[in-house]
Amino acid sequence: MSRAFAGLANRLLDSGTSTSPSTTNAALSPLGPVISVINPLSSFLGMFSHDIGIDLGTANTLVSVRGRGIVIDEPSVVAIDTVTKRVLAIGAEAKRMVGRTPSTIVAVRPLRDGVISDFAVTEKMLQYFIRSVHERFGLGIPKPRVVVGIPSGATEVEKRAVHDAAMAAGARAAYLIEEPMAAAIGSGLPVMDAAGSMCVDIGGGTTEVAVIALGGIVRSQSVRAAGDAMDQAIVDYARQVHNMLIGERTAEQVKIGAGSAFPLDEEFSVDLRGRDLATGLPKAVEVSTVELRDALSTVTNEIVRTVRATIEVTPPELVADLMMHGIAMSGGGSLLRGLDRRIATETRFPVYVATDPLRAVVRGCGEALEEAETLAKVQALVATRRPPR
Ligand SMILES: Nc1ncnc2c1ncn2[C@@H]1O[C@H](COP(=O)(O)OP(=O)(O)OP(=O)(O)O)[C@@H](O)[C@H]1O
Numbered sequence: 001m002s003r004a005f006a007g008l009a010n011r012l013l014d015s016g017t018s019t020s021p022s023t024t025n026a027a028l029s030p031l032g033p034v035i036s037v038i039n040p041l042s043s044f045l046g047m048f049s050h051d052i053g054i055d056l057g058t059a060n061t062l063v064s065v066r067g068r069g070i071v072i073d074e075p076s077v078v079a080i081d082t083v084t085k086r087v088l089a090i091g092a093e094a095k096r097m098v099g100r101t102p103s104t105i106v107a108v109r110p111l112r113d114g115v116i117s118d119f120a121v122t123e124k125m126l127q128y129f130i131r132s133v134h135e136r137f138g139l140g141i142p143k144p145r146v147v148v149g150i151p152s153g154a155t156e157v158e159k160r161a162v163h164d165a166a167m168a169a170g171a172r173a174a175y176l177i178e179e180p181m182a183a184a185i186g187s188g189l190p191v192m193d194a195a196g197s198m199c200v201d202i203g204g205g206t207t208e209v210a211v212i213a214l215g216g217i218v219r220s221q222s223v224r225a226a227g228d229a230m231d232q233a234i235v236d237y238a239r240q241v242h243n244m245l246i247g248e249r250t251a252e253q254v255k256i257g258a259g260s261a262f263p264l265d266e267e268f269s270v271d272l273r274g275r276d277l278a279t280g281l282p283k284a285v286e287v288s289t290v291e292l293r294d295a296l297s298t299v300t301n302e303i304v305r306t307v308r309a310t311i312e313v314t315p316p317e318l319v320a321d322l323m324m325h326g327i328a329m330s331g332g333g334s335l336l337r338g339l340d341r342r343i344a345t346e347t348r349f350p351v352y353v354a355t356d357p358l359r360a361v362v363r364g365c366g367e368a369l370e371e372a373e374t375l376a377k378v379q380a381l382v383a384t385r386r387p388p389r
């Protein structure tokens with residue numbers, strides 16, 4: 001790691017810079033210049049380079065390379081040796097270690113609850129993915145441009161850290177796009193149109209709801225009620241109702257296999273396996289999809305509440321557009337059985353799940369790279385230090 005993030009944070013705080021997502025490109029804000037200029041030479045070189053789109057997700061990181069499609073789809077997990085501080089594994093290999101590591105190894109998820117909780121490790125992970133794409137595809141000359149989808153709650157310091165990590169990994173230029181915007185583009189919504197469209201991206205850490213028109217986010221809300229919270233709800237249910245301890249990964253498997261948000265045509269039961277909290281011995285109980293739906297309801301209710309709350313504050317003209325076009329869902333959480341029907345029932349809007357919803361954000365990043373005009377409009381700007389006088 002070449003840069004000390006504490007120092008970076010301090011420099012940024014000292015500089016007192018700010019940014020606005022609606023500021024146009026290359027703007028010189030009164031507080032300091034804003035980086036991420038789309039320069040014509042870079043755009044020209046972009047025609048020949050294998051530009052890269054990255055969805056830096058809480059649960060999964062995906063990388064797409066222009067002309068090659070999605071080349072990396074790995075869990076956002078890093079295994080670290082606590083003694084030497086060396087990175088031992090990244091991605092699927094590191095995820096297999098979660099909950100199974102000896103005391104000298106920790107498996108870290110550097111993004112939690114939709115925010116970057118560990119800068120240094122996030123930077124390492126990002127560089128690892130960009131470099132492995134470089135190695136596989138020989139993306140040396142011209143250097144690639146990189147678009148990274150970031151959580152919409154990312155702070156200035158985090159945005160700067162992601163931008164710098166991409167540059168340090170060999171990008172010619174790095175652009176950031178907020179996740180709901182990337183999700184909307186990747187879901188095929190007409191984001192540049194005057195007519196409003198709405199997307200609900202349910203990831204691991206956060207559910208992001210956004211109404212978009214004319215290339216900007218008109219209204220948005222983000223809550224920490226998404227895939228991870230659903231897993232935790234199942235862990236809590238097992239402990240409270242069956243007095244047993246189950247792991248996070250078991251909970252996730254049960255959620256995917258039998259979780260739901262709306263009554264199923266045919267309810268069924270599955271085995272839940274874990275450790276009896278009273279005896280410490282292995283235990284298995286049969287749980288029904290009805291019980292699991294009830295256990296998940298705190299999270300699914302919160303998601304529905306957030307969608308409704310966003311609609312309530314959306315300007316009426318745009319609400320009329322939404323009634324026509326419906327709501328697009330993306331992210332892994334949108335695959336929870338019946339969540340689309342539940343949202344449709346409670347909002348009375350047509351709701352549909354985007355094609356290949358886990359890949360909508362990375363698709364959106366890739367598509368933004370193809371269109372300089374769209375990218376210029378939708379990117380999240382990053383503030384830099386005020387130049388010395
Ligand atoms: N079939 C399914 N049913 C329910 N949940 C699913 C399904 N498939 C994946 N998930 C969940 O989707 C989540 C991961 O989704 P995704 O990859 O979109 O998140 P992310 O982009 O990494 O997170 P975030 O957007 O919050 O940063 C995980 O919690 C996973 O358990």
Ligand SMILES: [Mg+2]
Pocket residue numbers: 055057058179201203204331361
């Ligand atoms: Mg996501």
